[in-house]
Amino acid sequence: MNTLIYDGTFEGLLTAVFEIYERKLYPVKLLKGEWHTSALFEEVIPIVTDEARASRVLRGLRKKLSAAGVQRLYISHMAEIAGEDCNVLGFIRHVFDSDQNIEEDYGNKYVMRLSEILKMVRREKHRMEAFVRFQKLNDGTFYAAIEPDFNVLPLLIKHFKSRYADQKWMIYDITRAYGLYYDLHDTQFIEMDFAELNKPVNVIAAYSEDEGIYQNLWKNYFASVNIASRKNTRLHVRHIPKRYWRHLTEKI
Amino acid sequence: MNVDRITEKLNILADAAKYDVSCASSGSDRKNKDKGLGNASNGICHSYTEDGRCVSLLKILLTNHCIFDCAYCVSRKNNDIKRAAFTVQEVVDLTINFYRRNYIEGLFLSSGIFKNADYTMERLVHVAKKLRIEHNFNGYIHLKSIPGASEELMREAGLYADRLSVNLEMPTEAGLKLLAPDKNRQDMIDPMRFLNQEIIRNTEEKKLFKNAPMFAPAGQSTQVIVGATPESDQQVLQSANYFYKNFNLKRVYYSGYVPVLADKRLPALNTAVPMVRENRLYQADWLMRFYGFHVNEIVNNQNPLLDLDIDPKLSWAIRNMQAFPIDINKADLQLILRVPGIGLLSAQKIVAARKFARLGWEQLKKIGVATNRARYFITCKSNEFERRDLTGQNIKQFIMAQSQSKYIKNTQTQLNLF
Numbered sequence: 001m002n003t004l005i006y007d008g009t010f011e012g013l014l015t016a017v018f019e020i021y022e023r024k025l026y027p028v029k030l031l032k033g034e035w036h037t038s039a040l041f042e043e044v045i046p047i048v049t050d051e052a053r054a055s056r057v058l059r060g061l062r063k064k065l066s067a068a069g070v071q072r073l074y075i076s077h078m079a080e081i082a083g084e085d086c087n088v089l090g091f092i093r094h095v096f097d098s099d100q101n102i103e104e105d106y107g108n109k110y111v112m113r114l115s116e117i118l119k120m121v122r123r124e125k126h127r128m129e130a131f132v133r134f135q136k137l138n139d140g141t142f143y144a145a146i147e148p149d150f151n152v153l154p155l156l157i158k159h160f161k162s163r164y165a166d167q168k169w170m171i172y173d174i175t176r177a178y179g180l181y182y183d184l185h186d187t188q189f190i191e192m193d194f195a196e197l198n199k200p201v202n203v204i205a206a207y208s209e210d211e212g213i214y215q216n217l218w219k220n221y222f223a224s225v226n227i228a229s230r231k232n233t234r235l236h237v238r239h240i241p242k243r244y245w246r247h248l249t250e251k252i
Numbered sequence: 253m254n255v256d257r258i259t260e261k262l263n264i265l266a267d268a269a270k271y272d273v274s275c276a277s278s279g280s281d282r283k284n285k286d287k288g289l290g291n292a293s294n295g296i297c298h299s300y301t302e303d304g305r306c307v308s309l310l311k312i313l314l315t316n317h318c319i320f321d322c323a324y325c326v327s328r329k330n331n332d333i334k335r336a337a338f339t340v341q342e343v344v345d346l347t348i349n350f351y352r353r354n355y356i357e358g359l360f361l362s363s364g365i366f367k368n369a370d371y372t373m374e375r376l377v378h379v380a381k382k383l384r385i386e387h388n389f390n391g392y393i394h395l396k397s398i399p400g401a402s403e404e405l406m407r408e409a410g411l412y413a414d415r416l417s418v419n420l421e422m423p424t425e426a427g428l429k430l431l432a433p434d435k436n437r438q439d440m441i442d443p444m445r446f447l448n449q450e451i452i453r454n455t456e457e458k459k460l461f462k463n464a465p466m467f468a469p470a471g472q473s474t475q476v477i478v479g480a481t482p483e484s485d486q487q488v489l490q491s492a493n494y495f496y497k498n499f500n501l502k503r504v505y506y507s508g509y510v511p512v513l514a515d516k517r518l519p520a521l522n523t524a525v526p527m528v529r530e531n532r533l534y535q536a537d538w539l540m541r542f543y544g545f546h547v548n549e550i551v552n553n554q555n556p557l558l559d560l561d562i563d564p565k566l567s568w569a570i571r572n573m574q575a576f577p578i579d580i581n582k583a584d585l586q587l588i589l590r591v592p593g594i595g596l597l598s599a600q601k602i603v604a605a606r607k608f609a610r611l612g613w614e615q616l617k618k619i620g621v622a623t624n625r626a627r628y629f630i631t632c633k634s635n636e637f638e639r640r641d642l643t644g645q646n647i648k649q650f651i652m653a654q655s656q657s658k659y660i661k662n663t664q665t666q667l668n669l670f
Binding site (some may be wrong): 236 | 253255258259262263266267269270271283284287288289290291294296297298299300301302303304305306307310311346349350352353354355388510511525527601602604605606607608609610611615618619
């Protein structure tokens with residue numbers, strides 16, 4: 001067993017694939033992270049991300065997969081789901097080891113797993129499109145905090161940009177400590193220091209005058225549309241799992 | 253803004269609108285225009301009520317004043333309830349401000365009939381027009397087409413709304429006459445026919461001129477109330493099928509009657525909402541629209557009622573054992589779709605995956621097939637398959653013994669056997 005350590009980027013992953021084929025390393029275990037010689041007993045091969053090698057592998061993938069197939073592979077990796085590197089690698093090996101395009105070979109465990117990962121990621125993306133709750137700040141910016149299970153913020157750009165084209169907005173991923181900001185022209189990724197902002201005085205002062213009114217109206221609306229005689233808590237919680245509640249205006 | 257008054261109105265008029273079950277916000281392809289607000293090409297449920305229904309649109313009545321006296325309706329003329337009415341501007345402000353905070357996909361606006369049909373329809377159209385023209389709002393708008401409104405108003409509504417709907421209310425004309433003596437079924441069908449023709453005409457126009465204006469791009473839908481009158485499932489589904497076929501409806505919604513009023517023509521106030529029946533009707537509706545089933549295969553003179561214990565596909569399968577077993581590695585997609593426990597996506601995956609290698613039970617499970625049901629009806633790459641010559645009734649018993657209905661907690665009559 002060879003253990004490979006790479007930097008977690010997609011290019012890093014592709015470089016690792018290059019090394020595996022060139023040095024005929026098999027079986028392998030692929031890990032994200034930094035290399036500490038002292039911490040590990042087994043032999044560990046650190047992978048240094050190499051643009052040229054990565055792009056050779058990418059060209060190879062493009063020959064064997066459809067454009068959408070490459071995109072799906074990229075999304076599955078970018079979501080940063082713990083412990084899935086080996087499955088993504090298994091998928092790539094299956095791509096290169098077959099003569100034909102294997103995107104729909106759902107009988108294969110790696111193809112199936114990738115389709116499951118993709119389903120999880122897309123559902124999380126869709127949930128964020130649904131559960132983002134903007135709050136209007138004094139300067140007219142609409143701000144929302146999220147804590148998605150996976151790294152889906154980059155997948156949200158297109159949706160929110162084409163929807164809220166006439167308002168400034170920001171969506172901040174608290175877990176991963178970075179956000180997406182739209183300034184009426186373009187979006188950019190940003191990082192913020194919340195230490196000052198989070199003081200209660202600053203938080204209240206930051207909201208626009210009518211923010212509280214509309215939050216209340218929304219809560220009222222949410223309560224009014226419920227039909228008590230059809231109560232179905234199990235279904236309710238299946239649709240909105242409790243971990244999302246703390247950012248949902250109507251559930252706070 | 254008088255916050256207290258707006259809040260009170262919102263409570264009254266949202267409460268009165270909630271029995272309209274449609275909340276779809278999909279099916280349109282309205283794009284964001286000139287850096288305006290919103291688009292309507294997604295279909296997103298932004299929240300879910302505690303009864304588990306989706307909240308996608310701001311669903312309200314413009315007013316709950318009504319000149320009609322329909323027995324099943326909370327807003328009926330003779331019901332002693334608080335009445336309220338929004339101004340056009342109030343609805344516009346609520347919609348825009350909710351939309352900007354990502355609470356909703358758009359507006360679902362219905363209304364009680366005040367004065368007359370045209371007067372009411374005019375105001376609904378006015379709200380939609382204001383949103384589209386003054387606020388460059390491109391979110392989803394669903395308007396009720398008020399039965400009896402003029403064709404000019406209907407046409408204008410179609411220019412601003414994504415979807416229009418007329419509720420049939422009762423599955424049959426007799427049911428309607430019984431409970432809504434002021435309403436006339438023909439008055440509901442006329443606008444549906446008119447809108448259908450306009451939609452077809454617009455589609456043709458769009459083929460010739462790319463910039464032809466959109467006309468109700470998400471089509472029409474309707475709703476029938478189930479369980480208030482004694483119609484059989486056969487009558488309900490036959491009628492749904494008729495409207496799908498003749499008016500190109502996008503959806504028929506089935507609303508289990510919620511007893512809100514005491515009236516000797518209606519089920520008593522403590523009657524349970526027929527939720528299982530409603531669920532079975534939706535399953536049957538899906539079979540007709542996506543699984544290639546003809547309505548007569550699901551319900552017919554021998555079987556006028558849907559089986560409440562098991563889903564309609566399983567129910568069809570055990571009545572038609574001669575069609576099974578089928579070989580999952582060879583059968584056509586159309587046949588695989590008829591196997592209980594295999595859904596649309598699983599069926600497509602099976603057909604794609606078997607080109608690479610023949611599939612066995614483990615792989616079918618991974619793909620998402622409910623093998624506890626499907627195993628009685630299929631063979632695959634495995635020596636294990638159902639060899640016994642089971643009757644449909646046997647299979648039904650086996651499946652029911654293994655699975656626990658999600659509705660069981662709602663029925664008090666279940667006996668504990670052990």
